[in-house]
Amino acid sequence: MHRIQIQHVPLQPLLQPQKSLKTNTIQTKQSFLEHLQEATNSQELKISKHANERLIERNISISDEEWQVVTDKVFEARSKGVNQPLVLMEQAALIVSAKNATVITAMERTEAKNQLFTNIDGTIVL
Structure with a gap:
């Protein structure tokens, strides 16, 4: 018959007491919130592939x-x-797209004179 051997594996102690884990979790959340705020405060416009092509083309x-x-x-x-x-x-x-902080398309100002612009909800004149 087969003999079955059972080995007892000792339990590993916790690396940190439970109280410290909560503190680390709070610190992690705070640093995540700080990172999120930095990312959302980043004020940089992206240029879509289409808009970049138009800028080069024109x-x-x-x-x-x-x-x-x-x-x-x-x-x-x-x-x-x-x-x-x-x-x-x-x-x-x-x-x-102000919502996505992305330039969608571009055209020369003279070309824009004969255009009808739709789906805009504001104009910035510089």
Whole structure:
């Protein structure tokens, strides 16, 4: 007949007392909240693939300073409830999703004169 052997494995002690675990959990939540706030406060516009193609195709150049002004105004508009503004600049017209912080499309300002813009709920004139 087969003999069955049973080995007793000692229980491993907890690395930290239960009280410390709660403290670490609270610290983790706080650091997560701080990280989340930093991420949501990051005010940077992304450019969609489509918008980037249009900027290149139409040879539209926007300086870093101008992008910063556009970014600031888009986030200001978003704080006032605007979700999809039309941004009119000297050299370009941009449709931006303020909710997603993304430039959706771009065109030359002269090209924008003959366009009908729909699904926008605000305009930023720079």
